[in-house]
Amino acid sequence: MPIEEYPQILGVYSLQVEEVAGMGGTSVKHAQVTYWYVRALGPERYEVQPLNIHHVPSGIRKEVAELEFLKSYVPEPAYYRTHTVPALKTLARKIAEGEKFFKEGQLDDAEREFLKALMIDDLNVRANFGLGEVYAEQKEFGKLKKIVDTLMGISEAFQEEQRERFNTFGINLRKNGHFDESLRFYHRALEFNDRDENVFFNIARVHFDKGDRVGCVEHLRKALDINPGFHEAQKFLKFCEGSRLAKSPRA
Secondary structure (H helix, E strand, O other), X not given: OOOOOOOEEEEEEEEEEEEEEOOHHHOEEEXXXXXXXXXXXXXXXXXXXEEOOOOOEOOOOEEEXXXXXXXXXXXXXXXXXXXXXXXXXXXXXXXXHHHHHHHOOOHHHHHHHHHHHHHHOOOOHHHHHHHHHHHHHHOOHHHHHHHHHHHHOOHHHHOHHHHHHHHHHHHHHHHOOOHHHHHHHHXXXXXXXXXXXXHHHHHHHHHHHXXXXXXXXXXXXXXHHHOOOOHHHHHHHHHHHHOOOOOOOOO
């Protein structure tokens, strides 16, 4: 038998909760229905995420026990097919167009497409990363800071599946001279995984570009503590320690 691959998208489910308004003999019961995007994380594990007003999943994901899920959540295939699937396709298209324009150097067009995507889902990780990269290239620090602040509050931006994206974003911040924002971003990533040698290496690069050789050496050593065979970090550390400007933090 084939091995099941997870996570699996199950579609949209509704959750009905009865609420009581008023007191005593004047109390009135009414049902509140909310809609949730559901993924199966494993054979007995389910993850739900609320839909926003544009019918796309947005906001905090939470895991629900199997018994609670089966008892409380009702599949809504028509809703999913009619509302969520078209909205997700529109969102994906706008993000893809934004990323294409960015690669082509058409920053204004890229900005426009990412902003359209964020009108559908203001917490979308890809769209926020993309818009942030545009503002970094444009040297729009005020706008960039708002994007960084938004991303710092989205835990999904720092999950394993986003590792390449947040590393690239941090590198772009550094290359465009936004050192403090880059450091904020990488240190936030360490809150989710403090054993990622690449994050420590990238932090070292930021300190190097800031002229802080001590901080650079310190974080290179942390990267090598995690992965002693990290050749790029070895060469960088050798260069720094061979420089007369380098000062060992362990001295």
